[in-house]
Amino acid sequence: MAKVVVALGGNALGSSPSEQRQLVKGTATSLIGLINAGNEVVISHGNGPHVGQINLGLNFAAENGKTASFPFPECGAMSQGYIGYHLQQALQNELAHQHLSKSVITTITQVLVDQNDSAFKNPTKPIGDFYTKEVAKKIAEDKGYVFTEDAGRG
Structure with a gap:
């Protein structure tokens, strides 16, 4: 079994949650061949556009008295979480569709x-x-x- 690392740029993930869900469906379908061949697949992804959207939205809400401001690291974790959620869900759905029993996990990182x-x-x-x-x-x-x-x- 080989370990395969797939890196997805943030811009490849779309500019909205609904667009991202559609794009990662295609990604999951493409990755199933690697998984089915016995490889351990690790997906890394960017989040520049997404963390920016989260940060802008929360800053706007804070500046208009609707919520507290959120520090940038927390916005990064939020973007990692929802991107990981969409990727994990798409992979789990495609694995089930292909009748493959594999575990999929999402990890939030810190630097x-x-x-x-x-x-x-x-x-x-x-x-x-x-x-x-x-x-x-x-x-x-x-x-x-x-x-x-x-x-x-x-």
């Missing part, structure tokens, strides 16, 4: 990041919305966020 890492001064991975230069400057002043131009998108 320790050095807050003084120089990479924070020059961000390269967009998370959340795109802003005009003026809006980005205002948010940076108000919240201490660091922004950089992203391929003409904002």
Whole structure:
């Protein structure tokens, strides 16, 4: 038995929960061949668009007095949880459809990041919305966020 690692980029998972559910159905169908061949399959995934959506939504709610603000790590865990849930559900459904008895688990991960890492001064991975230069400057002043131009998108 071989261990096979499959990496899915966050953008490959769609931009909404319903789109993601549809996309991971196809992913699950594709992975069944690897599983059926006796391989142990590990799926890793990105979450940039998803954690950004969660963070923006919760920040909007907090800024409008509807809820407390949530720190970014908690938003990351939320995105890992719902992406893992959709992947696990799709794989379990496809395994049952193929009459295969295999276990599927989802794991939430944590990493320790050095807050003084120089990479924070020059961000390269967009998370959340795109802003005009003026809006980005205002948010940076108000919240201490660091922004950089992203391929003409904002």
